[in-house]
Amino acid sequence: PITGRGGGMGRLTIPSARGPLNLTGIKDFVRVRGGAYLFMPSxxxxxxxxxxxxxxxxxxxxxxxxxxxxxxxxxxxxx
Structure with a gap:
C-alpha cells in the first residue's frame, strides 16, 4: 500500500514473535503525482x-x- 498501484485494497504483513500479523483491506495512502530525473553537472x-x-x-x-x-x-x- 505504500508504493505502486495496487488497484484497490492492499495487504500488509508485519513480522512478530508470535508469527506474521496480516493486515488486509488497507486503502492506498500514497498517490504518485509525477516524477523527475535530476542531473547536477560538475x-x-x-x-x-x-x-x-x-x-x-x-x-x-x-x-x-x-x-x-x-x-x-x-x-x-x-x-
Missing part, C-alpha cells in the same frame, strides 16, 4: 556552460592535475 561543466557564448567550437578545459592525481590514486587502491 563545477567545471557549469563554468564551461557559462562560457558557451564563445561559440559552438568552444572546448572543455582540461582537467586539473590535482584532480587527475586524486582519481588515479583512487583507481589504484581498488585493485
Amino acid at each position: 563545477r567545471s561543466a557549469v563554468r564551461f556552460l557559462a562560457r558557451i557564448e564563445q561559440g559552438p567550437d568552444a572546448e572543455m578545459p582540461p582537467p586539473r592535475e590535482d584532480k587527475l592525481n586524486e582519481e588515479r590514486s583512487l583507481l589504484s587502491t581498488k585493485d
Whole structure:
C-alpha cells in the first residue's frame, strides 16, 4: 500500500514473535503525482556552460592535475 498501484485494497504483513500479523483491506495512502530525473553537472561543466557564448567550437578545459592525481590514486587502491 505504500508504493505502486495496487488497484484497490492492499495487504500488509508485519513480522512478530508470535508469527506474521496480516493486515488486509488497507486503502492506498500514497498517490504518485509525477516524477523527475535530476542531473547536477560538475563545477567545471557549469563554468564551461557559462562560457558557451564563445561559440559552438568552444572546448572543455582540461582537467586539473590535482584532480587527475586524486582519481588515479583512487583507481589504484581498488585493485
